[in-house]
Amino acid sequence: MSHRRVSAHVSRFTSPFPPSESMRKIDINIGLSEFEIPPMQDILLVGKKAAIGPEAIRQMVSALSPDQYEVVRVDHDIFEAAVIKKSLVKLLPQDKLLPLILEEGACLATDKMVVKARVHIGVHVSRVVDL
Secondary structure (H helix, E strand, O other): OOOEEEEEEEEOOOOOOOOOOEEEEEEEEEEEEEOOOOOOOOEEEEEOOOOOOHHHHHHHHHHHOOOOEEEEEOOOOOEEEEEEEHHHHHHOOHHHHHHHHHHHHHOOOOOOOEEEEEEEEEEEEEEOOOO
């Protein structure tokens, strides 16, 4: 089983800051590995020729973790769907998160695999306060 780790740093800094503005920085750590039992992680990437399809996975996550995951169909060479933990997209919008996961997943997966991804998102806030 291959394992690949990636870190991405997203910054929104301009300098100098007026005292009333806040600074935010987001760190993303992604861990990818082959699908195992128990299946629940933060994200599952479903290969186009995987033994289990998106609808079967939808039923599985609905039974094991109701209302915690969303199945998203994707237009990708290797994957046909991603199962994303809803709490992750509250921290980082899906349109920012999903391309990162698909890019890294494609580096190690085939279209016959279901790949799980453990994602840690840390939000760092720095503020300047007038005294």
